[in-house]
Amino acid sequence: MRKFLGALIVALGLVAAPPAHAGTTVNERWVDARTLDLTWHSANVGEDVSARVLLPSGWTRNTRRTWPVVYAFQGGRDDYTSWTRETDIEKLAARYDVMVVMPSGGENGSYVDWWNDGKGGIPRWETFHTVELPKLMARYHAGTRRATLGVSSGGQGAVAYAARHPGMYEYAASFSGSTHLTMDGMQLFLTTVNLLGSGPDAFRIFGLPGRDDANWRAHDPYVQAAHLRGTGLYISSGTTGMNGPYTPPGGVWRLTQLSEILIGQMNRSFVDRLHTLKIPVTSHIYGDGWHAWPEWTHELHTAWPLIMRALGASR
Template identity: 70%
Template sequence: MKRLLAVAVLLAALLPVPAAAAEATERWLGPRTVDLTWYSPNIGEEVVARVLLPRRWTRDAARTWPVVYAYQGGRDDYTSWTRETDLEELAEPWDVIVVTPTGGGNGSYTDWWNDGAGGTPRWETFHTEELPRLMRGYRAGSGRAAVGISSGGFGAMSYAARHPGLFRYAASFSGPTHPTLGGAPAILLTVNLLGFGPDAFRVFGLPGRDAANWRAHDPYLQAAALRGTGLYVASGTTGLNGPYTPDGAQWRPTQVSEVLIGRMNRAFVERLDGLGIPVTSHIYGDGWHAWPEWVPELHAAWPLMMRALSVPRPDSP
């Protein structure tokens, strides 16, 4: 028995240990808002996450709280949700933790392919393993929801499909939910090339040569794994001025991206319907690929996320 135990201990010591986050440095912006900064071995540099804490939160509480992870889009940063929306005011009365983590400059919500060699940056591992592990130190429980805009919407759906059970609810606003749709890979690569040059090919690889990796991250193709997760999908289809377009705002050619996004989301919703997987969808036609269109979707999806997390309404006893 002692010999078997010794062998087991030796084997355990030889097994690779998952990369873990170091203790975070806290910068309090208010009594219930804190920015956490730490070195991430999965990203290979310092990262930041903003955390909104509920009213009754204490560091040494005996209980835990459900968590909403809100993912940024494109080349924005972890402050975008609190800068561009009323998320803080919306979440304030609810008994839930909200985390808005960095997603990198077009980090693309995946462990980068790197010509099949893997390695950093590992954004998927960071968001789905390292960050939740860190948040346990802030009394985060096992009930989780994810919401994202643009590429962050892709992240919410891709993570939910690739990690069944990780989230009870996933919401995507104008997310590219079908990146292997005809013509889409070339457009997505072009966007990434503009963002960080030749490194764009390191993200998912080449669409033809590395097609299996692209397919493995496509929420449309992995949709069956979303069964049992609450879903909310919204996007425009034209990129034209919509009801929430600010007065006097000048239309930009980049808004045509919502046309492709709309095609993806129509197909994604139809795929879910065909599989008999419930989804709340709002494919609204005119509207920019921009925050004014997404704030109303946040307000529509929020109570559905809270219900999935079993968070009582603030006016409930």
């Protein structure tokens, strides 16, 4: 019924399409009455990008009010539909007066303007997420009270963005994100992961370990942790990658789950750093658990009320 109503609204032309952002043509597709998919060409990324938007009750094209926004970032080798495909974020959002925006994050999930041997240029994922996307979402009545969350590399992006853009987000939550990029051995680990997904392009993302360490440090949440003061934080990850309480019945363990061991080391180090700096953080560094959605869905449910409180989003 919701899909039918959404399609009927568009077909009848009861609401006009918003003006394009900075001359960009934005294509809309209603998934249902409160879920809108947007696709447009991003000059920052150099390709077509998308965002799935969960609209709050009471939203209309012509309203003058704005809503607080949660920007939810995907993990690597996934896409902007992952949050609604893998979790019940739609139900969580529907309980509050809040908008949720789930944008493209790229195949490798780097969440950075690529280094490109120091030359810069596309893709500029950080600029896309922190400048282009909020400006576009303002046309859909997204307000300036923002929170961000993400899984895996999206969790890294959520916390790194909050540190690199102080005051932009009221809250940042990371579920199994890489939060200490320059910890011993982690540059090799992360570059290897990107090599498997991007081939030689992996060295264009943060740069070569050693030679381009300054750029790595500039995007390392651990190194930039002092800039997180005043931002609410939720940090979680496993430490073993082994079957845990949320492993689905019959789930087949894979060697890639061992990545959670290294991610757990990074998050323990990052949380310790926050404690040293006396920056408040809610953390859940658990033992057994996969680098997978069942664990992240549980963490989402725990973090969501904290995020809503930080945004001042009413039920």
